[in-house]
Amino acid sequence: MLVGYTPLALQDPDPFKLFNKNTEMVVLNDKPWNIEAQAHLLDDKITPNSCMFIRNNGLVPEGIDPKTWTLTIDGESVKTQKTYTLDDLKSKFQRHSYQLTLECGGNGRSEFDPPAKGNQWTIGAVHCATWTGVRLRDVLEDAGIKSNAVYIGYHAVDKHLSMDPKKEPISRGCPMSKALQDETLLAFEMNGEEIPLVHGYPLRLVAGGWPASVSGKWINRISIRDRVHDGTKMTGTAYRVPCEPVAPGEKVKDEDMCIIESMPVKSLITYPKTGAMIKKGKSLNIRGHAWAGELEVAKMEYSIDFGSTWNTCKIETPENRLAWQHFSAEISFPKVGYYEVWARATDSNGIAQPMLLPGWNPKGYLNNACHRIAIKVS
Amino acid sequence: MNEGDLFRANVKKLYRYLLLLFSAFVMAAGLLVMYMYDPGFLDFRTPETIAVAPVEEDEDRIENGIHVRTGLVDAEGLMLVVNNCTNCHSAKLVTQNRMSTERWNATIRWMQETQNLWDLGGNQELIVNYLVTNYPQQDKGRRTVLSDIDWYELED
Numbered sequence: 001m002l003v004g005y006t007p008l009a010l011q012d013p014d015p016f017k018l019f020n021k022n023t024e025m026v027v028l029n030d031k032p033w034n035i036e037a038q039a040h041l042l043d044d045k046i047t048p049n050s051c052m053f054i055r056n057n058g059l060v061p062e063g064i065d066p067k068t069w070t071l072t073i074d075g076e077s078v079k080t081q082k083t084y085t086l087d088d089l090k091s092k093f094q095r096h097s098y099q100l101t102l103e104c105g106g107n108g109r110s111e112f113d114p115p116a117k118g119n120q121w122t123i124g125a126v127h128c129a130t131w132t133g134v135r136l137r138d139v140l141e142d143a144g145i146k147s148n149a150v151y152i153g154y155h156a157v158d159k160h161l162s163m164d165p166k167k168e169p170i171s172r173g174c175p176m177s178k179a180l181q182d183e184t185l186l187a188f189e190m191n192g193e194e195i196p197l198v199h200g201y202p203l204r205l206v207a208g209g210w211p212a213s214v215s216g217k218w219i220n221r222i223s224i225r226d227r228v229h230d231g232t233k234m235t236g237t238a239y240r241v242p243c244e245p246v247a248p249g250e251k252v253k254d255e256d257m258c259i260i261e262s263m264p265v266k267s268l269i270t271y272p273k274t275g276a277m278i279k280k281g282k283s284l285n286i287r288g289h290a291w292a293g294e295l296e297v298a299k300m301e302y303s304i305d306f307g308s309t310w311n312t313c314k315i316e317t318p319e320n321r322l323a324w325q326h327f328s329a330e331i332s333f334p335k336v337g338y339y340e341v342w343a344r345a346t347d348s349n350g351i352a353q354p355m356l357l358p359g360w361n362p363k364g365y366l367n368n369a370c371h372r373i374a375i376k377v378s
Numbered sequence: 379m380n381e382g383d384l385f386r387a388n389v390k391k392l393y394r395y396l397l398l399l400f401s402a403f404v405m406a407a408g409l410l411v412m413y414m415y416d417p418g419f420l421d422f423r424t425p426e427t428i429a430v431a432p433v434e435e436d437e438d439r440i441e442n443g444i445h446v447r448t449g450l451v452d453a454e455g456l457m458l459v460v461n462n463c464t465n466c467h468s469a470k471l472v473t474q475n476r477m478s479t480e481r482w483n484a485t486i487r488w489m490q491e492t493q494n495l496w497d498l499g500g501n502q503e504l505i506v507n508y509l510v511t512n513y514p515q516q517d518k519g520r521r522t523v524l525s526d527i528d529w530y531e532l533e534d
Contacts, residue, residue, distance in 0.1 A: 031468035113518040117485055120474040161466040162494040236492075274524070276532035284532075340524065356520040374527045 019198045022050045028119045032056035032161060032169075033198065037124035039371065040273035042289070045326055046099060047127035049196050055104050055125060056198070057233065058158040058169025061218050066202045071139075071186070075153070075223030079144025086202055089186060092142070093134035098183045099323035100208030101128045101291040102215055103263050105239050108367025111357055114249045116364025123268060123371060128289065128324040131206045133187030136222070137180045145176070145224055152179045153229030154205050154216035171231025172239065173223075174207055174214050178261070183208055183322050186219070208322030209293040211239050211260050211365075234259070241361040248360035257362075262293030264358070265347040266368040267300065267327065274373035284331045284341075284375065290315065291324040292347035299346040300327040304339050304375075307355050313343070339375045449473065455508030458501050466493065476515045482506045 015035060016023045022041055028034045033056045041051040072083045084092070104125035109116050140152070153173035160167035178184060185206045188195065195201045200217030207214040213233065223229070233239060240257035267290035278284055290297040300313040313329040333339060346352040353370050438445065438460070440452045448460055448469035463472055477485065483506060489495035498505060 027470070028474060029468050029470045031466075031471075111518060111522070113520070114478070114481075115476050115515060115518075117475055117477065117481070119471070164494055167494070272532050273530075275527040275529045277529055278532050278534075282534065285534075369521065372524065374524045376529065 019054060020049055020196065025051065026124065028121065032058055033060065034119045036121055039123055039268050039270055042127065042268060043270040046191065047129050048191065052127040052129065052199065053104065053125045054198055055212065058160050060198055061157045061159065064202060069202050069220070071203060071219060072221045073140060073143040073224065074221065076226040077146040077149035077224040079146055082143040084139070086188065089134055089139065090188065093138045095132060096135060096185060097130055097132040098185065098208065099128055099130050099319045100183060100206055101126065101322060101324045102208060102212040105211030105213060105260050105365045106363070108369065109364035111367055111369065112360060112364040116362060118363060130191050131185055131187040132189035133185040135182065136184045136186050136205065139186060140179065140224060148226045149176050149224050150227055151175055151225045151229045153223045153225055153231045154219050155221035156216050156218040157220055158218055168232045170213060170233045172213050172216060172234050173229040173231065174210060178207055178210065183320065209262055211263060213239055237363050239365070241365055245359045252362050260365055264366055264368040265292040265297060265345050265351055265353055266290070267343045267345040267353065268371050269341060269343050269373050272373070277376045277378060280336050280377055285328065286331060286341060287326065287328040288343060289324040290327055290345035292345065295347040295349060297325050297345045298348045301344045302329050302331065303342045304331060304333065306340065307342060310344065333377045336377045339377065340372045341375055342370045342372045344370050451512045453508060453512050455504045458505050459508050462498060462501065462505060472509070473513055476513055478515055479506050479510050482509055
């Protein structure tokens with residue numbers, strides 16, 4: 001009876017249907033929703049919605065009406081507090097599109113030892129989509145920026161898990177220098193369509209190359225601050241690492257933790273999927289993406305002998321600043337057996353990915369250790 | 379048959395029709411209620427299954443040693459964890475995290491200071507005990523070996 005029809009109230013919260021995600025995506029948490037990709041799902045040059053990770057701190061807002069949505073620019077360092085409708089933003093300011101790499105600050109957290117608290121992301125909390133919107137700079141300048149401005153902080157309509165209306169799940173931001181970059185957008189489109197609800201509809205701040213938590217979703221207010229923004233998850237240990245390196249497991253005082261800015265150099269082998277078995281004499285074509293926060297990737301290499309020797313990959317220039325770059329290589333294996341292909345990117349400052357875990361930190365951020373896949377030749 | 383008898387017979391007939399209509403309505407309502415509980419109940423099944431009246435499912439039922447609703451391991455302290463730790467966030471956030479007693483206590487303190495978690499009183503020790511016993515910390519070193527690989531033939 002009534003095949004294919006389920007009364008609304010009885011609907012099972014199937015996240016893959018709910019968010020239009022590939023069913024190979026991995027659900028880490030369902031309240032709040034946190035879902036990551038696997039390396040092979042990120043093979044597209046521009047990540048489609050179906051394979052984009054979801055990171056939520058609070059509850060996805062409901063009942064958004066784009067007609068009544070407004071964005072207010074306020075704060076200690078705004079010249080004139082101003083409020084814009086979505087139509088104002090779209091009609092008053094020039095549109096720009098950029099491919100922007102957004103990686104969760106905690107991507108790779110699952111590998112830290114001793115373990116770090118939080119969602120145990122493996123490698124899939126990164127994507128590079130095309131974002132379209134207006135420059136944050138244009139809007140901030142329209143309201144006017146006082147000379148004592150230091151930081152911007154965003155506010156959004158998502159609800160805190162405790163349902164306490166006084167609490168914001170997250171309210172982060174960035175220094176003025178990042179806020180005023182060409183590529184820092186107030187976006188209303190993703191990959192040429194309206195931003196999906198879970199990714200920030202109808203308005204998202206997008207700041208490529210920085211922890212993706214800077215790219216606030218469901219934005220309705222941006223404060224121009226005369227100090228470092230002190231919203232939720234800006235202070236304490238959130239999105240911070242020890243200012244000075246510490247031993248694994250060491251206790252670090254809040255005042256000795258520094259805010260993460262540009263993300264480190266990193267890469268992913270997106271083809272083939274790990275576990276490929278090939279015949280002897282056949283070469284293997286690999287490909288993937290590399291990114292380096294605010295910088296470019298200058299060199300891309302692979303190793304099939306655990307780093308004893310490294311070979312160069314072809315690496316493309318980025319579509320625009322802060323977009324990930326595509327690499328490829330053809331690999332010949334000298335004999336049959338078990339191999340691991342390790343990929344290593346080096347940024348334009350000569351800093352390369354480590355093969356081992358980088359410096360331990362209490363919250364398990366910034367793991368940019370080399371990605372590797374397993375291959376058998378027979 | 380005189381007019382009075384005819385009238386009585388007609389009224390009886392009408393009464394029967396109305397009764398029939400009413401019982402059909404009650405049955406339809408009953409079916410709809412059953413459908414709300416189990417949309418698949420009219421699909422082909424054995425008669426025994428159909429005969430079972432919808433019972434209130436035990437939301438804390440345990441299957442194969444797992445608390446079905448949350449996925450938590452059934453062990454001493456389970457319901458304390460369910461009742462204190464899965465109101466605001468998913469149990470998945472709990473089971474993903476493998477921490478020591480000291481770090482769980484610190485995390486609980488953080489949740490009390492910033493996330494509106496209540497005082498757990500004497501239950502805190504039992505909760506943390508449950509967590510460190512059933513979700514013990516695993517040593518991973520600086521890099522683990524690749525495991526759980528699904529091997530497949532790569533066709534080119």
